[in-house]
Amino acid sequence: MTISVIEPPEYEAASDLYGGRSFLQVASWAAVKTDWASELLAWRDAENRVVGTALVLLRRLPAMSRWYAYLPEGPDIDWADPVLERWLAPLIAHLERHDVFAVRMGPPPLLRRWRSETLAAGVGRRRRIDQVLPDLVEPVGAAVAERLRTLGWTRAGEAGMQGDAQPRYLFQVPLAGRDAETLKSGLSKQWQRNIRKAVRSGVEVRRGAAGDLAAFFELLRTTERRNGFRLGRTLAYYERQFRALNEAAPGRMRLYLSTYGGEILAAHTMTVVGRRVWYQTGASADHRRDVRPSHILQWTMMRDALELGASWYDMRGVANCLDPEDPAYGLLRWKLGTGGEVAQTTGEWERALPGPINRALHRALIRHRARR
Missing domain, CATH: 3.40.630.30 (Gcn5-related N-acetyltransferase (GNAT))
Structure with missing residues (x-):
């Protein structure tokens, strides 16, 4: 497995490798995020076929030639592969060669699902969605989360790290x-x-x-x-x-x-x-x-x-809230009327790239975010 920069037409042609990429991973999203630099990457197999893709957003540290990389709701790879290192090791190596000190990504696999009627029955004071027994547990998402931890990745919101930039809980209507x-x-x-x-x-x-x-x-x-x-x-x-x-x-x-x-x-x-x-x-x-x-x-x-x-009409994010007295519950209540489901994502994961300087810069970034 190799990884390299890919041109937009070939990138777009490989848009449905694993069920369709997020709109945050299309090539044209880079033109929306003008405050970031970007590059399009492709994983290729031994026959040079494109088997995975990623839009990487890049932001440079002030007055330094070091970059922070972000893959929103990506990359688009085979997350069901039990050997995720085949995909992530080439990505880390590529970013390291391009002076990236830390990277965050949002694996697309889901963790759990709750039907509307299940959540309606769970509404109560100080209640949260994650306190309700889900209707479905997605095995791939759980395996991905476990494997990422063993590979040195940290969940957003843990260890003083900034929380998820993209919604952790999605509302989706099955079609x-x-x-x-x-x-x-x-x-x-x-x-x-x-x-x-x-x-x-x-x-x-x-x-x-x-x-x-x-x-x-x-x-x-x-x-x-x-x-x-x-x-x-x-x-x-x-x-x-x-x-x-x-x-x-x-x-x-x-x-x-x-x-x-x-x-x-x-x-x-x-x-x-x-x-x-x-x-x-x-x-x-x-x-x-x-x-x-x-x-x-x-x-x-x-x-x-x-x-x-x-297959789904995705209504994007809702709060992890089932308390009718909490204003955040209002949006979920409105969406529940469609008869859809809440899906919990695997969330965003972040890690420093290898090396003491990269780890030091990453710790400094975490402290800076905490002060903000």
Whole structure:
């Protein structure tokens, strides 16, 4: 097994080696993350066939020729291989040759799954998702976590290390083997009523264009103020993402709008990579929430994901919270109405590269993050 830099066309052609890569691992994501340098890597077997890929984001230490590497939701390799060293050793060696002192990655395998009804039954004061017996334990994810520890990797959030940059708990609606009717029947009665209310009220859904991103961003700022969070993204970020992803593959990033009386009341983005679909960011107005513009918007996006042949409609992150008095539970409660499942990821893992200088720099980075 060897590893080397690969050009974008060949990288994109190897997009479905192990069930489809994350949108954070497509080649065009590098153009979105302009505050990072990047390179595309490929693992090749003895016949020179591409058998694995990775988008590596790189950030240089100030005033030093040392780099920190980050592989968000990657690499895209055979994580079921019991000998992970075959994949990770060439990666470490390549990064070491390019003056990387530490690397973080997010293995895609999952650990556990909980169905909506299981979590609904577990709701209670100070309750968390990880306190509820899961419906399914994924053996590959558990084996990957155990093997990474033996290879010197540390879980994000442990040993003073910064927590996960990507969501640890995902909400996913199963689509495989379903049609629109069975998908709709899986929605809660409240969700079905809200969709009917939107239709009766005359809410219309349409696909937006780049020119609609400003309206989306204003609604996003409204949503952030209302719910007390801040994503820290600018309008220029979303414009860059929309342009970069769609130039690489038309329709990869989509903007959906709910309008009522000619006014945009809700706007959500969806990302498509092959047969994988994600609901990425949602925003809505403070007024006319009674016409349920977000529910019909999500229903439209779920149906489109179904038509695209996706196995899951991934609604991205939720908090590890089942306490109805905690504001963080509100988003999960809303998503539970789709009849989907919560999936716990393996999480992000980090390690210093070999050598005393690299280990010292990594310890300094951990201390710096802790002070921040």
